[in-house]
Amino acid sequence: MTTMTQVDYAKHAGVDRKTVGRWIKAGKYIVLDGNMIDVEASDKALATLRDSQDPRTKNAIKKNRSIGKETTIDTVKEIMIATGAEMSREEASRVKENYLALLTKLEYEKEDGLLVEMTVAEAVLFSAFREQRDAWMNWPSRVAPLMAADLDVPADRMTEVLIEHVHKHISGLGEPEFNTDET
Template identity: 40%
Template sequence: MRKAIATGRIVTEADGTIDAARADAMWDARTDPAQQRGAHARATAAETAATTATAKAALNKPVPRAALDAVKDTLREAGSEPGAAEGGGEVSFVRARMANEVLKAQTARVRLQKMKGELVDRARATAMVFDLARRERDAWLNWPPRVAALMAAELGVEAHQMETVLERHVRAHLGELAEVKVELR
């Protein structure tokens, strides 16, 4: 109680007494439910959710649906049921705080995996795959002129005709390969 008075969470009357109703209201308004434990924390969290809904309606500034959905998705991914503790689909301060902590943990895990070399940059990987595919295509396109004369001599046919046939078949095969779509997700 003394600490609350010293920090200004509760204000005393001029004669040094405390008005209980006023002190309770000040306490609830100036207390972060995430810092509370036990039954009081659950009660405060419920009151905070109700107060948040009332304040939201009064201000006519609804929280964007995308933000609420993001909190719910994060909680769902973490194994929590996002609508279990709330009524009417509202997201309380405690649940939003929990979602924030889950996101921090996920971000830290990704950073650690990247530092360990377990993750690669998507843009870099995409560029490398594209470069590899281009070099592979160029190697195949340069192959018929290199081997056509040798193959023609073995088969006893004209070299230019052999190169033309090889090139036509290689281009057809590369056309089939070009239809394969690679997605790096």
């Protein structure tokens, strides 16, 4: 842990000493270690809470870092996992703007008729499949006498057999097997 005085940290951060004093009073950015300022923790707080387009933030970045790209990515992932995925103000703003853009796109597609409400789709599918089921349930009593006449078998026996098999088939369709590996 590197520490500095208020004056030295103000030079390091590219601000005046009064600004550092205000930050300390407000309890915002500066992390104190006794009367000294913890440079790494304060720089991290500045990077998180300040806009990176602000030219003063470039002064708060340590120079001569020779960390590889993969090491940096791993470090960032570890920090995000450890701290609950805290984001910088910029990153949070970017995520928010992307989310709002997606919401606007969804609203447009809904108004344009490209999207359908889930409840409406469920109701349409339910009624369509109910009609299909009802048609199949009535089919044996309509067709069994005709089939029985063609095969020279009793019509009531043919109706019983067809009803049994159609009902078995319909109940099998009503209880589909769900396999999570297929999705």
